[in-house]
Every structure is written in structure tokens, then in C-alpha cells.
Amino acid sequence: MAFDTMPDTDDDTLIARFASGDQSAARALTMRLTPGVLSLARRMLKNEAEAEDVAQEAMLRLWKTAPGWEPGRAKASTWLYRVTSNLCMDRLRKKSFSNIDDVPEVADDTPSAASMMHSKDRANALNIALDSLPERQRTALHLRHFQELSNPEIAEILDTSVEAVESLLARAKRALADRLLTQQDKLGLV
Amino acid sequence: MQDPKKLTAKEEQALAALFQDARASEPHPSEALLTRVIADAAAAASVKTPSVETQRTPLWDRLGGVFLNLGGLPGASVMTASVMLGLVFGYAGPDDLLDLSSLGVETLSEFDTDMEVFDTADFSFDEGDLLQ
Numbered sequence: 142m143a144f145d146t147m148p149d150t151d152d153d154t155l156i157a158r159f160a161s162g163d164q165s166a167a168r169a170l171t172m173r174l175t176p177g178v179l180s181l182a183r184r185m186l187k188n189e190a191e192a193e194d195v196a197q198e199a200m201l202r203l204w205k206t207a208p209g210w211e212p213g214r215a216k217a218s219t220w221l222y223r224v225t226s227n228l229c230m231d232r233l234r235k236k237s238f239s240n241i242d243d244v245p246e247v248a249d250d251t252p253s254a255a256s257m258m259h260s261k262d263r264a265n266a267l268n269i270a271l272d273s274l275p276e277r278q279r280t281a282l283h284l285r286h287f288q289e290l291s292n293p294e295i296a297e298i299l300d301t302s303v304e305a306v307e308s309l310l311a312r313a314k315r316a317l318a319d320r321l322l323t324q325q326d327k328l329g330l331v
Numbered sequence: 332m333q334d335p336k337k338l339t340a341k342e343e344q345a346l347a348a349l350f351q352d353a354r355a356s357e358p359h360p361s362e363a364l365l366t367r368v369i370a371d372a373a374a375a376a377s378v379k380t381p382s383v384e385t386q387r388t389p390l391w392d393r394l395g396g397v398f399l400n401l402g403g404l405p406g407a408s409v410m411t412a413s414v415m416l417g418l419v420f421g422y423a424g425p426d427d428l429l430d431l432s433s434l435g436v437e438t439l440s441e442f443d444t445d446m447e448v449f450d451t452a453d454f455s456f457d458e459g460d461l462l463q
Contacts, residue, residue, distance in 0.1 A: 159372065167372035175368055179360045193364050200368045204375035264353040286350040287357070311337070318342045321349065 145173045152217035153210070160207040167204070174218060175200060177288050178225050184283040185229035187272055195232065199225045222288065223298045226280060233276065270320045278313035281306055 147155065147169040155173075158166035178199050182192035202224055203217070210217075271279055277299065284295045292310075296303045338346070401407050 159376070162376060164369075164373060164376065167376070168369055171365055171368045171372065175360050175365060176357075179364070180357055193361070196360070196364065197367055197371065201371045201375070204372045207375075260352040261356050263349055264356040267349040267353045287354055314338055314343075314346060315336060317346060317349075318338055322342055322345055 145169065153212035156203075156207050156210045156217060157212065159204070160210065170203070170217075171200065174203070174221055177218060178221055180287055181222055181225050181280070181283060182229055184271070184287070185226065185276065185280055186232060191232060195225060195228045198228055216294070218288075219290070219294050219297055222284065222290075223300075226298055266321060267317070270317050273320070274313055274316055278309050278316070281309040282313040282317075285310055 146165070150166075150169065152170070152173070155166040155170050159170065175196060179192055179196040182195040182199075183189060186192050186195065199221055203221060271282065274282070281295055281299065284290045284298060285292075290298070292303050292306045296306045299306065398407060401410060
């Protein structure tokens with residue numbers, strides 16, 4: 142399937158068209174927004190099947206909200222990420238983590254030096270390191286570096302202040318650097 | 332909480348390279364997921380707008396409905412007469428209006444304003460007199 146079938150049309154216009162019965166607008170929105178939603182859900186839940194369920198549920202809420210969508214009031218992608226984040230938090234709470242920030246430490250199974258030279262392996266190393274972070278740090282970092290959102294947008298999604306987001310990002314990047322950059326030669330970053 | 336040690340420019344650069352690799356290697360959504368999402372959109376749209384086609388009522392039938400709402404022929408006649416009279420009065424000047432007396436309509440000035448006083452008027456009567 143081709144992605145973003147209507148790249149010149151903004152989200153608000155597509156949502157209005159969908160609300161008027163234009164199914165091609167629904168297809169364009171699906172192709173444009175689902176990857177980011179799934180990516181965030183995958184990052185938060187660390188489970189592909191659950192991430193797909195959450196992504197589908199988040200998009201369904203967009204379809205149901207479309208008739209009453211007010212253009213310009215909120216960015217569709219930001220709204221979706223917030224819905225996704227909340228749905229993921231609900232699932233994580235149901236799994237009975239006593240403190241949502243206490244994510245079990247992932248075992249350090251960094252591949253050998255030889256395999257780490259490939260970019261895919263470097264990506265793998267980063268993903269493993271990201272998974273070891275507390276949930277909110279991981280989410281903030283993902284939204285910043287994978288969805289390329291601004292700090293105010295991240296604050297809106299996480300329902301917190303911009304200062305809190307900056308603090309989360311600083312701590313998260315420090316933890317990543319401490320974990321990964323001590324192996325720069327293995328990662329081929331030198 | 333103590334502020335973490337700020338990253339150096341070199342550390343920022345190294346992390347940026349790792350993030351770039353990770354973004355490039357992110358898996359796309361599966362075809363199955365995309366199909367389900369689009370199917371949900373179609374289902375949501377069909378709930379909002381039923382697929383039953385609504386036929387437009389012919390103009391003649393709609394006019395007939397208005398006619399009946401006015402009260403049929405009698406009602407329409409009265410309304411038409413009122414409209415015509417209103418137009419006449421509205422456009423006609425005072426001099427053009429018909430002399431109402433020519434229509435045989437009596438005006439107040441023609442009435443004898445002297446009231447006849449009943450000679451035998453006796454406003455005092457005993458109870459029961461009227462029954463006699």
C-alpha cells in the first residue's frame with residue numbers, strides 16, 4: 142500500500158471530507174497517521190499485538206470524533222498521540238505495575254562488536270536501551286526523536302508542563318548516553 | 332531531583348546518529364492493520380449516514396402540501412383576498428380610496444347620539460316586582 146495518498150491536503154481538510162462521506166479521505170488519513178500511532182504504541186507497550194490493538198482503537202476514535210472535529214482547535218496528530226498514550230497507560234495500569242515509572246530492567250544483550258557496525262544493529266541497540274528507560278522518559282524521547290514533535294506538543298500529549306518534558310528528555314538522553322556511548326567503538330560512532 | 336549532567340555536543344551528535352538509524356529501520360504498519368482501520372472508517376461512516384437513498388419530493392407535491400396546510404381552498408381564498416386588499420390599501424393614496432359611504436357603510440356621524448330616556452324608568456323596585 143502506498144503511504145500518504147494526498148500529501149498536499151492537511152489533516153483538518155481530510156477529516157472534514159471524511160465526515161462528509163469521502164472514503165478516500167479516510168484512506169489518506171489512515172496511511173498518514175497510523176504509522177506514528179503504531180510506533181508510539183509499540184514503544185510504550187513493547188508488544189506488537191497490543192500496539193496494533195491500541196493503534197486501531199485510537200484511529201476508531203478519530204473516525205467517531207470526525208463529525209464534530211473543529212478545524213484549527215487541535216492538531217490531529219497531537220490529539221491522536223494523546224489518545225494513544227492514554228490507551229497505552231490504561232493497558233499498562235491493568236498489568237498492575239505498582240509504579241508506572243518502574244519498568245523492569247531489560248537484560249543487557251547488546252550484540253557483539255562485529256554485528257554492531259550495521260546501522261540496523263545500531264538501531265537495535267538504541268531500541269534496547271530505550272526499553273530500559275522509565276515509561277515517561279521513554280515516551281517523551283520517542284515523541285521527540287521519532288515523531289519529531291516540539292516540547293509544547295509533547296507536554297500536551299503527556300498532560301504535563303514544558304519544563305517537565307525538558308527534564309524528562311534531559312534525564313532520558315543522559316541515561317542513553319551513559320548506556321550506549323561508552324561502547325562507541327562497538328557502535329561504530331567513533 | 333539533581334539536574335543530570337548535560338550532554339556534550341559530541342554526545343548529542345552520536346545520539347542523533349543512533350536515532351536516525353532507528354527511525355529508518357522502524358517497521359511499517361502491517362497490511363492487515365491498515366485494512367482493519369480503513370474498514371472501521373467505513374463502518375463509522377455508514378452509522379452516521381444511512382445508505383438508504385432519499386428521493387426528492389416532486390415540487391408539485393410539495394406545493395400541494397403547503398396548500399393543504401393553509402386550510403385548503405377556503406383558507407387559500409381568504410388569504411388571497413387579504414393579500415389583495417392589503418396591496419390595494421398599501422399602494423393606493425388617500426384620495427384614491429373608495430368613499431366608504433358609497434358602499435352603504437354607516438359612519439358614526441349618522442347615528443343619533445341622543446339616547447332615548449325611558450319615561451317610565453323607575454330604578455327602584457321591590458324585590459319580586461318583576462315576577463308580577
